[in-house]
Amino acid sequence: MSSLTEKDRPIVQLLLNTGTCPRCILRFCCVGSQMLYRHPHEDLLKDLQEFLKNNQEKEDTVCLDVVDPPCKRMRLEHTEEGPDDLNHNRAIPQIPSVDDGNAAMESSAVKVCNVCLGILQGFCEADFVKKVCQKVNSADYQFTSFVFSVSLPPQLSVRERAAWLVVKQEMRSLGLPLAKDDIVQLKEAYKWIIHPQLSEELGVPADGKSLFEVSVVFAHPETEEECHFLATACPDCFKPAKNKQSVFTRMAVIKALEKIKEEDFLKHFPCPPSSPKNLCDALEIQCNNGAVFVAGRYNKYSRNLPQTPWIIDGERKLESSVEELISEHLMAEFRADSFNFSSSGREDVDVRTLGNGRPFAIELVNPRRIHFTAEEMKRLQQAINDSSDKIQVRDLQLVTRSAIGRMKEGEEEKTKTYSALIWTDKAIQREDIAFLDDIKELKLEQKTPLRVLHRRPLAVRCRVIHTMKSEYLDQHHFRLHLKTQAGTYIKEFVHGDFGRTKPNIGSLLNRTADILELDVESVDVDWPPTLDN
Amino acid sequence: ADVKGRPCEDFCVLQHSNRRVAICVITLAEAHPLLQSGKTIKNINYQISANCSRLQNKVSGKSKRGAQFLTELAPLCRISSSDGEEYTIYSCIRGRLIEVNENILSNPALLQEKPSTEGYIAVVLPKFEESKSVTQGLLTQKEYEEVLLKRRNSAS
Numbered sequence: 001m002s003s004l005t006e007k008d009r010p011i012v013q014l015l016l017n018t019g020t021c022p023r024c025i026l027r028f029c030c031v032g033s034q035m036l037y038r039h040p041h042e043d044l045l046k047d048l049q050e051f052l053k054n055n056q057e058k059e060d061t062v063c064l065d066v067v068d069p070p071c072k073r074m075r076l077e078h079t080e081e082g083p084d085d086l087n088h089n090r091a092i093p094q095i096p097s098v099d100d101g102n103a104a105m106e107s108s109a110v111k112v113c114n115v116c117l118g119i120l121q122g123f124c125e126a127d128f129v130k131k132v133c134q135k136v137n138s139a140d141y142q143f144t145s146f147v148f149s150v151s152l153p154p155q156l157s158v159r160e161r162a163a164w165l166v167v168k169q170e171m172r173s174l175g176l177p178l179a180k181d182d183i184v185q186l187k188e189a190y191k192w193i194i195h196p197q198l199s200e201e202l203g204v205p206a207d208g209k210s211l212f213e214v215s216v217v218f219a220h221p222e223t224e225e226e227c228h229f230l231a232t233a234c235p236d237c238f239k240p241a242k243n244k245q246s247v248f249t250r251m252a253v254i255k256a257l258e259k260i261k262e263e264d265f266l267k268h269f270p271c272p273p274s275s276p277k278n279l280c281d282a283l284e285i286q287c288n289n290g291a292v293f294v295a296g297r298y299n300k301y302s303r304n305l306p307q308t309p310w311i312i313d314g315e316r317k318l319e320s321s322v323e324e325l326i327s328e329h330l331m332a333e334f335r336a337d338s339f340n341f342s343s344s345g346r347e348d349v350d351v352r353t354l355g356n357g358r359p360f361a362i363e364l365v366n367p368r369r370i371h372f373t374a375e376e377m378k379r380l381q382q383a384i385n386d387s388s389d390k391i392q393v394r395d396l397q398l399v400t401r402s403a404i405g406r407m408k409e410g411e412e413e414k415t416k417t418y419s420a421l422i423w424t425d426k427a428i429q430r431e432d433i434a435f436l437d438d439i440k441e442l443k444l445e446q447k448t449p450l451r452v453l454h455r456r457p458l459a460v461r462c463r464v465i466h467t468m469k470s471e472y473l474d475q476h477h478f479r480l481h482l483k484t485q486a487g488t489y490i491k492e493f494v495h496g497d498f499g500r501t502k503p504n505i506g507s508l509l510n511r512t513a514d515i516l517e518l519d520v521e522s523v524d525v526d527w528p529p530t531l532d533n
Numbered sequence: 534a535d536v537k538g539r540p541c542e543d544f545c546v547l548q549h550s551n552r553r554v555a556i557c558v559i560t561l562a563e564a565h566p567l568l569q570s571g572k573t574i575k576n577i578n579y580q581i582s583a584n585c586s587r588l589q590n591k592v593s594g595k596s597k598r599g600a601q602f603l604t605e606l607a608p609l610c611r612i613s614s615s616d617g618e619e620y621t622i623y624s625c626i627r628g629r630l631i632e633v634n635e636n637i638l639s640n641p642a643l644l645q646e647k648p649s650t651e652g653y654i655a656v657v658l659p660k661f662e663e664s665k666s667v668t669q670g671l672l673t674q675k676e677y678e679e680v681l682l683k684r685r686n687s688a689s
Contacts, residue, residue: 454554499651
C-alpha cells in the first residue's frame with residue numbers, strides 16, 4: 001500500500017491546515033512505503049500540496065511510488081484532464097536542499113509539527129545524522145553493527161491521539177467512517193528514515209540484536225505538562241515516582257490513553273493539538289557497548305593478598321587484591337567503564353592457590369574495544385604475569401556470558417584439594433597420624449565458623465572429606481593433604497573451632513591442633529578450556 | 534584470626550575482631566571456683582526462669598533475628614557442683630545470644646578440662662555500633678593477671 005487515494009484527501013487537507021508535517025500526514029494515511037518517508041520534507045510538502053490541487057472529480061490514483069535508487073527525488077505528475085499514464089516517473093537530477101532543522105522554521109510555511117514536534121522533520125535528516133555520527137566517532141568505540149534506540153517524550157502519544165480524534169470526527173461527518181486506526185507508528189517511520197543514513201555514515205548495518213547501542217533522548221519542555229491531565233482522569237495508571245523520576249513514563253501514558261474515554265479526552269485536551277513554538281531538544285546522544293567477558297585461572301602466591309580490596313571505614317587495610325591485579329590491565333586494554341570480578345569460590349588472604357589455579361571471570365562493562373585475537377590475549381596474559389609475582393594467570397580468553405554459569409556450578413559441586421601445615425600440642429609419632437590416610441569419605445558437621453558468623457547465618461553444614469594423606473615432619477608438626485567437598489572449611493576442620501566442627505583433627509588425634517599454613521592445591525573445575533600457552 | 538581475651542571477674546570474654554563486628558565467646562576465667570581442683574559439676578541448667586531457656590534460643594538469617602538479647606548481667610546458665618554450691622554464669626557483654634554450648638550439657642567435664650576452647654559457655658554477637666565499646670568495662674589479660682596477683686598477696 002503505497003499510494004494516496006481520494007479518500008485520503010480530506011485527511012491530508014485537515015492535517016495540513018492544523019499544522020501537521022508531511023511525514024506525519026503520510027503516517028495517518030497508513031502509507032507504508034519506507035522510501036517515501038526518506039524524501040526531504042520540503043519535497044513531500046510540495047507533493048502533498050500538488051495532490052490537493054488535483055481536480056477533486058478525478059478518481060485516478062496518484063502514485064507516489066519511488067523507482068529504485070540512485071534516484072533521489074520524485075516528481076509528482078500533475079494532470080488536469082485525460083487518463084494520462086500516471087505511472088511514469090521522472091527522476092529529476094536536482095540536489096536536495098540541505099536544510100538545517102531550524103532553517104525550516106524560518107520559512108513561513110513550515111511550522112513545528114503539532115504531532116511529532118519536529119522529530120519527523122529536522123531530526124531525521126542529514127544534519128542530525130551527522131551530529132549523531134560525530135558523537136559516535138569521537139567516542140572511539142569498536143563495533144560491527146549498531147542498534148539505534150530513541151526515547152520520545154510521552155506527550156507525543158497524547159498529541160497523536162488528539163490529532164487522530166479530529167480526523168475521525170471529520171471523516172464521520174463526511175460520511176466516510178474510518179476502520180480501526182492503523183496508522184504508521186512514529187518510531188517506526190523515524191527508524192525507516194534514519195537507519196539507512198546512520199548505516200551509511202557509520203559504515204556498519206543496523207541490527208536489532210547488536211551489542212553496540214546508540215541512544216538519543218528527546219525532550220520537549222514546552223509541552224511537558226500536557227500529560228498531566230491523564231493523572232486526574234486515570235489515576236490508577238500512574239504509580240508514585242521512585243527516585244526523582246517523573247510519574248509520566250511513556251508506558252504509563254500509553255496505558256492511560258487506552259483507558260480514557262474519547263469524551264473525557266476531548267474535554268481535557270485541545271483537539272487538534274496546538275502548534276508548538278519550539279522543536280524538541282535532543283538531549284544526550286549516548287553510546288554503550290554490551291559487556292564482554294574475560295575468563296582464566298589465577299594462582300596466588302602471596303599470603304598477604306585478599307581476593308577483593310580490603311577496606312574498612314574508608315581505609316585500605318591491605319595493599320591491592322587479586323581482582324585489582326588482574327583487572328587493571330584488562331580495563332586499560334578494553335577501555336571499559338568498570339568491571340565485575342567473580343570466581344569459582346575464594347580463598348583467605350593468608351592462603352595460597354597453587355596447581356592449575358582457580359577459575360575466574362571478569363565482566364568488562366561498556367568496553368570501547370571488543371575484538372582481540374588469540375595472540376593479543378596471550379600478550380595481555382603475559383603483561384599481567386610480568387607485572388606481579390603475587391599472582392599469575394593462565395588460559396586467559398574471551399567467553400560468553402552463559403559461560404559464567406558453568407563456573408559458578410563448579411563452586412558448589414566440584415571438589416578441591418588442599419595442603420595444610422598442622423601443629424599439635426602433644427608430641428606425635430609417625431604411627432599416630434598414619435591412620436588418617438585410611439579414612440575415606442569422612443563426614444563432618446560444621447557449624448558456621450565464628451570468624452564468619454557476623455555475616456553468615458548460623459547453620460550446620462554437612463561436608464565430606466574424601467581422602468587424606470599425611471606427611472610426618474616432626475613431633476609437633478605434620479603436613480596433611482586433603483581432598484574435600486566444595487564448601488568445606490579446612491581451618492575449622494583442623495582446629496575444631498571451639499568444638500563446633502566435629503570431628504576435627506584435634507578430636508581425631510586426641511590432642512589440640514592448630515593450622516599454621518594452608519594452600520589450595522587444586523580446584524577441580526574443568527572450565528575455562530585450557531589453552532596451549 | 535584475631536582472638537583477644539578480656540577477663541572480667543571470673544569470666545572470660547574471647548573476642549574475635551574481624552572487619553566490623555566482634556563476635557564474643559563467653560568462657561570461665563582461670564580463677565573461677567569451678568575451675569579449681571576438687572570441684573565436680575553436678576548439673577548445668579540453661580533454664581533461667583519460668584519463661585526463659587537459653588536452649589530455646591533460635592536465630593535465623595544473617596542478622597540473627599529471633600535471638601535473645603542479653604545485657605551484661607543477664608544470666609546464661611546456672612551450674613551446681615557436687616558440694617552443694619550453685620554458680621550463675623553471666624553474659625558480661627551486651628548483644629544477641631547466638632548459641633549456647635550444648636556439648637557441656639552432655640559432657641560437663643569439658644567445661645573444666647577445656648574451659649577456653651571446647652568448654653565455652655556461649656557465643657554472643659554485639660550490636661555493630663557497640664562492638665568497640667562492649668568490652669570497655671572488661672580487663673585485659675594483663676590487667677586480670679595483676680588482679681589475681683593482688684588477690685593472692687592480700688590473701689596470704
